[in-house]
Amino acid sequence: MENNKIQVIVIGAGPSGCASAITLARAGKKVLLIERGDNAGDKNMFGGAIFTQQTKELYPNFIEEAPIERAIIQHQIIMLNDNDSIKFSYKTNSNEIPNSYSVIRSKWDNWCVEQAIKAGAYFAPKTLVKELIIENGKVIGIKTEQENYYSDIVIIADGVNSLLAKQAGLRNEIKDxxxxxxxxxxxxxxxxxxxxxxxxxxxxxxxxxxxxxxxxxxxxxxxxxxxxxxxxxxxxxxxxxxxxxxxxxxxxxxxxxxxxxxxxxxxxxxxxxxxxxxxxEGGYNSMPKLYKDGVMVVGDAAMLVNNVHFEGTNLAMLSGKLAAETAVVAINKQDFSSKNLSLYGKKLKESIVIKDLKTHKNSVDFVKKHINTITELYPDLACEFFRVLHNASNEPKNEVYRKFLFRILKSGVIFKSIPLGIFAMEKCIKR
Ligand SMILES: Cc1cc2nc3c(=O)[nH]c(=O)nc-3n(C[C@H](O)[C@H](O)[C@H](O)COP(=O)(O)OP(=O)(O)OC[C@H]3O[C@@H](n4cnc5c(N)ncnc54)[C@H](O)[C@@H]3O)c2cc1C
The missing domain is CATH 3.30.9.90 (D-Amino Acid Oxidase; Chain A, domain 2)
Structure with a gap:
């Protein structure tokens, strides 16, 4: 790196930052991946499982080579009432490659960084980026606790509470x-x-x-x-x-x-x-501006999480990759303007990232509005249904059924389920 200047700086070695770094390195560009933790993943946590499709696109041999824990072939939804529970469990026994794998972030993130380094990226751990260097409205570098670094493009991949995206003027304070x-x-x-x-x-x-x-x-x-x-x-x-x-x-x-x-x-x-x-969890409606002169924002820092399907790492990887591809075009053209970086916005729009976030742009508000039905009424009634079905008592069955039917009618569950049905249908037909 000459005079601390490099083509691209990526801030944050989570799934989105690693995706950007490896994509740029593979394209032969000079990229510096910066991480505040002693090792990548030290500061990170998730549920969690990574998704095969987007992971394989970046790391084709990850199933054989990466530190994965288990293939997630069983998916459960557990509904609790005050004391009991009901469980829906789906298990796939097909021979297809599983859709997701559980991983431990400290091991997984480290492995991803290793792949980026092998591809030619520079990695700087234990380096906290304090602020961006902005000149005439264009991001031209970063200040760390140790020294300043300069670049043609900065990719902000610093996660949910991105102070740097805020400093760049890409987003406002995050709402509760x-x-x-x-x-x-x-x-x-x-x-x-x-x-x-x-x-x-x-x-x-x-x-x-x-x-x-x-x-x-x-x-x-x-x-x-x-x-x-x-x-x-x-x-x-x-x-x-x-x-x-x-x-x-x-x-x-x-x-x-x-x-x-x-x-x-x-x-x-x-x-x-x-x-x-x-x-x-803000989704589509709370997405920040995604690029400006010399800078793009990816992953959680850009609110790119599909909270209905619990997808985060895959959207982080995809957005990181698309930002990197845009950076490659910008470097080849030597044009780092917002106009040229708008290609990133276009690529995101054409991908599942924006398409899915758009589909679910009002889902969180809808769920919040019907939270009592979803989290109290359904679990209560479902548990009661099983209790009624399996409770052999001296009460005649038609009496038991009558009481349960009365309970269902009184709860208003049929009426309360209509908006949920319509909402689900809307998601299927609305484009
Ligand atoms: C409880 C929980 C469960 C989840 N479960 C799942 C799941 O099962 N599947 C799934 O796909 N997603 C899940 N997610 C979401 C997923 O973890 C995120 O969407 C994903 O990690 C986002 O990746 P990222 O690279 O954008 O950000 P992050 O993973 O947050 O990485 C940001 C990186 O930037 C570094 N950094 C931050 N600031 C600076 C700075 N100033 N200087 C230098 N480095 C910095 C951090 O140390 C970190 O390494 C879950 C999240 C949580 C919290």
Whole structure:
């Protein structure tokens, strides 16, 4: 690097930053990937599973070579009421390549950085970018705690709370309603116990989304993923609901873990890790401006998370790749203007990133409006249905049915489900 000047600086070595760095390095461009952590992934946490499609496009041999934990072949939705639970479980037994794999971020992010370095990227860990250097409205470099670096293009990939995107004038202060606060614990359990509890064999794993019970009537959800010898379990709650709740997130998590159906999953397991992180939930309506002279923003820093399908890393990778492809064109033309970088916006619009975020632009608001139905009424009625079905008592069955039918009518569930049905239909037909 001459006089601390390089073609592209990428800030942040998460999924989006690594995608940008490897794409640029493979195209023969000089790229510096900067990460504040001692190692990539040290500061990162997620549920979590990475998705095969977008991951394979960047790292074709990741299934054979990367530190993956388990192939997620079982997907569960667990609904809790105050004491009971109902579980929908889907397990694929097909021979197709699984759609997702659980990974541990500290190992996974490091591996991705190694691939970027092998492709020719420079990597600077333990380097906190304090601010961007902006000259006549154009981003021309960065200030770190150690020294200043200059570049033709800066790609901001610093995650959800991107102070740098804000400094660049790309986005405003993040709203409370646009983020969820998430906490997660990692539980160590013998491998065989994990496999017994989830009916898995040694290579395969399960993921679950959990709603209701202690999380009812809030924009909140639990999540669970099986790793090789650990279970990742956590909850997320929107920041505005958390403020209304006046409860510390950890206390809510404790309540969640003590629900009998959750407690049995982690029984005898040892907590080996605790972490917390935010997820951007604002979606399409809260997306920042994506580029300006000399700068583009990718991944969580650009709010690119599909919160209905729990997709984040794949959109981060895809946006990182598309920004890098745009940077390659800009370098070849030696034109780093906002006009030229608008190609990134165009590429994103044509990809699933913007298409899917647009499809779900009003989904979070809709779910929030119907949160009681989704997180309290449905779990209650579903649990009650099974209790009625399997409760052999001395009460005649037609009396039992009559009471249950009355309960259903009184709850208004049929009426309350109409908007949900219409909403779901709309997503199928609206273009
Ligand atoms: C609880 C939880 C569960 C999730 N589950 C899933 C899941 O199962 N599947 C899925 O696909 N997605 C999931 N996500 C979302 C996913 O983690 C994110 O969408 C994804 O990590 C975004 O990648 P990114 O590279 O944009 O940002 P990040 O992964 O946040 O990476 C940003 C990087 O930038 C670095 N950085 C930040 N500021 C600076 C600075 N000033 N200087 C230098 N470096 C800096 C950070 O240390 C970090 O390494 C989950 C998220 C959470 C919080």
């Amino acid at each position: 309603s646009d983020v969820t606060v998430n906490i997660k614990e990692v539980f160590k359990l013998p491998k065989e116990k994990i496999e017994d509890r989830f009916l898995l064999d040694s290579a395969n794993g399960a993921g679950a989304k959990i709603l209701g019970g202690p999380l009812k009537n809030m924009f909140s959800m639990g999540f669970l993923y099986t790793n090789k010898e650990t279970i990742s379990l956590g909850i997320g709650i929107s920041l505005d609901d958390l403020k209304k709740l006046k409860m510390k997130p950890y206390d809510l998590f404790e309540k969640f873990k003590s629900h009998p159906s959750i407690a049995s999953i982690i029984k005898d397991a040892k907590i080996i890790e605790y972490s917390s992180h935010m997820i951007p």
